[in-house]
Amino acid sequence: MSWFNYYGLTIMAIIMIPNIIYVVKHKADNENTYNNKAVIILEQIGRYGCMAFMAFNIPYTYFNFWFDYALICYLSVNSALCLAYLIFWVICWNRRGKLKALSLSIIPTAVFLFSGIVLANIPLIAFAVLFGIAHILISYKNAV
Secondary structure (H helix, E strand, O other), X not given: OOOEOHXXXXXXXXXXXXXXXXXXXXXXXXXXXXXXXXXXXXXXXHHHHHHHHHHEOOOOOEOOOOOOOHHXXXXXXXXXXXXXXXXXXXXXXXXXXXXXXXXXHHHHHHHHHHHHHHHOEHHHHHHHHHHHHHHHXXXXXXXX
């Protein structure tokens, strides 16, 4: 894989499409009750770092697939996680609560962390951990 990861960009698109549709259709439901500015900033740093490093491979911070059949593993596991994410979006579309909050925050965290580990992408792993901790915390605190 070169400096650009088409698979990672596709995975990001699959994760982002239901989020964008939901925000457009449910503008009034997007109020956060948990307003810890430091955690929100850390989440955003982690989010955009994950998005960038899923698509772009920076030399000397990215070591490519490090075991045999890693590409097959990468695509299979990420496909299953993306499918699970889409299924949870369908199931929880008009619901609120901890199931929706946790499932829709843990699954993308797992995608980013798994991708970083399989690609041996150090910045992606670091941003995934940062994003995961902050995003899961915010989602849990905002769940009704």
